[in-house]
Amino acid sequence: MKIQFLGGAGTVTGSKTVLQVKDVRILVDCGLFVGSKDLRSRNWAEPEVDPSSFTAVALTHAHLDHSGYLPVLVRRGFRGPVYCTPGTRDLCQVLLMECARLMAEDAAYLNEHEKSRHRPALPLFSEAEALAAIDLLRPVPFGQTVEIQAGLTLRFTRAGHLLGSACLHLETPRTRLIFSGDVGRLSDPVWRPPEPLGEADILVLESTCGAYTHPEGDPERQFGETLRRVVGRGGVVLVPASAIGRSQMLLHFLARLRYRGEVPDVPVFLDSPVVVDVAHLYGAHSDDHRLSRSACQNMGRVPHHVSRLDQSRTLSGNRFPMVVFAGGGMLSGGRILHHVKAFGPDDRNAIVLAGYQAPGTRGEALLNGARSLQIHGEDVPIRAEVVPLAGLSAHADCQDLVQWLESLDRPPRHVFVNHGERENSEALRDHLVSRFGWNCTVAHHQGLVTLDETQAWPTPGLSRT
Template sequence: MENFVRVSFLGAAGVVTGSKFLIETSEKNILIDCGMFQGLKELRQLNWENLPIDVSAIDVVLLTHGHLDHVGYLPRLIKQGFRGKIISTAPTLAIAEIILKDSAKIHEEEAEKANKEKYSKHNPALPFYTIREAEKTIRLFNVEIEDNWVTLSEHISYRFQYNGHIIGATFIEIDINGKRFVFSGDIGRRNDYLLDDPKTPEWADFLFIESTYGNKLHPDEDIEAILTTIIKDTIYKKGNLIIPSFAVERLQTLMYILWSLYKKNIIPNIPIFIDSPMGNNVLDVFKRFPKWHKLSMQDYNAMCNHMNIIKSYRETWETIDDNRSKIVIAGSGMVTGGRVLTYLQQLIDEPSTTVLLVGYQAEGTRGRQLLDGVHEIRFFGKYYPVKASIKSIESLSAHADQQDLINWMSHIKNSPENVYLIHGEPTALDAFRVKIETVFHWNVNIPKLTQVEKIII
């Protein structure tokens, strides 16, 4: 075996989204994650470019978890010639299947709508990938259990370790010729409503760690008190509370909190509508994999029965036309697509409406624009005035903050030869670099997009 490993940073380098890291060795070529870029237009445009590598030479893809920015590029990878296995935990692959099918459907519908209404610069507008291409991708899925070393070749083995964040999420440890490469994936938080605390690595020769909140501490907010106040204010205004939500984990967490508040008689029995086809499918994943979360089946069933689960687009319009004060939780979390656009298109110009943002809002997304106080917002080629009240709860984030990240790293018994900061915006990356150097005195690198690192082992 050659005495070096080549690592290519094909995504989530200098930016948050688009996770893709290629490890090339003389025995096997491994891609860690295969996500889409999201947010700024110049990033989204990168999705349409072929990867600057020989895709057919990749032997295996290992997935840390099922979010779109970690799995959404898979169909394009196959289109470019990948024929190997896609491996992860069972819940991650279940989530990835839901997300790929859902996003393919959205891609097809948006292309069709753009062609019909002629608001795209492209003629014709094409879907990023189709449902058929998503299904072809899913056929390559292979389940591996968590906390089990798997031999990939003579000198290479790997394992998945529980990491919180979302159901099925892991960090990945890869041993190559006696050196350990650790890819953090997205690290969850301790004391989560639904998930156990993340496990931690004990050894890392080369650490690739996410930095989404590398420059921030989550505020010590009383989430339940904030939600209660907003809900009571919504009822007082006889308005609507619209919560754009990620379909995976955030939606289920919000359902649990709202159900708990009602059960404890803290909020009245205000109608709650869940309008996320993908989120409904994710609820089934919670049911299928009870060992991966803390919710009992009794509580799960009671929570679901308390909500109005919307099954069709017709019911979406019936909900909009319902004059009662209500809570609507709908995808997507960054207001980039999904059913929430229909609600906001109809209701964002009403002062009685409140929009509550409950997760990370990437640069270039409508969610970030709303967070930054934009006075008008564009849906489907038209601008709408923002008269709704815009609120946010930062501490519902499923990402570890700076202190959580430092705590996670502090369990590593050795000093890594190199630490690579990934999955962060420039200010977060630089602040986190300084923090790690100050606390641990480790060598820290901030790789650039498409950078190739030759590591001697």
């Protein structure tokens, strides 16, 4: 048995881990790299492993840093099934299409305005390629076991990080492996907590927030205060977010704040080329979250959908108080960049950062106090207030992870810590070693582990290929 880390190791994006059992090859997650130019260039590079050699792909959840490379994998020859939960299937249909359309809009804008060093600027994948990837999704309900090939089964348990998000359990007759995917918090206002883990010989564990403790915070109150303050001075609130995900939590807050009369009734726009029936989607996956049917309906009624590009550009020209949600999250591209160009230089406005901002992204730069951003080759001064919403992380912190890992029925034989910046992964490894005394290794990019299932395992080493 071999495990190789081709993404999401030493970084939080581009999640891709290969499990090989004899001649069966499973790709666990198929994510896009986001952030620095060096990381993003990996999305365009020749794949390290021939995509047509994978028996199957299994997705832990729909965030693009776990699913967004799928259309490229398919273009490059992958034809097998993509196992995921029904919720992940539904979200992938939205997020992959949104990503394809935003990239097409970005490329068209750059070409039209001759802003790109690449001539012509091209999207990483097309809408047709996104649809081809969506066609391969094979939903597997939580708890149901599927045999991928004789002697190798797959099962999902709830991870509490996003609608449909799951931990992936893969089993051979001798070995139980768990890939945690992104793990949610034990007490999240929207998501139900991650399920107990059961048994694992090998655990591949995320460490995005593995080194720290989340600050206490009441993001709903903070969002309400931000809105009152910004609207009070005649400003606009921008929220970089995809059509589905963190935006729904904030829309849920907005519905409640409005109901209690705590925020001014200004227009709210959800600017995305893909329109989602949120109430229906959340209603169809009600086991994943804590929201009532009426809360889902109320949340769905808050925003006006802006799907056409010309309508989106018109939004950027408005000068009245409003709230605009637009992708991409972390300001990595998409329509939000046009809104930041229009509203960022005005100190009456605010940019609300909800959730994790990966290193190297404009979102992280803002978080670190940047007062100007490079957008479409221009320096855009940022005088708008930058508001990181505390307590809104969808990732378990160190305490959450430790408490959740106590649900294992027995100690794992080995833990590979991945999906984190190196300092976070190392800190979590050290913590697990001192807390539980487990064998833990930090995964690194392209690291390869060989495990002999028939022997008592030595501590596996990681070798570079």
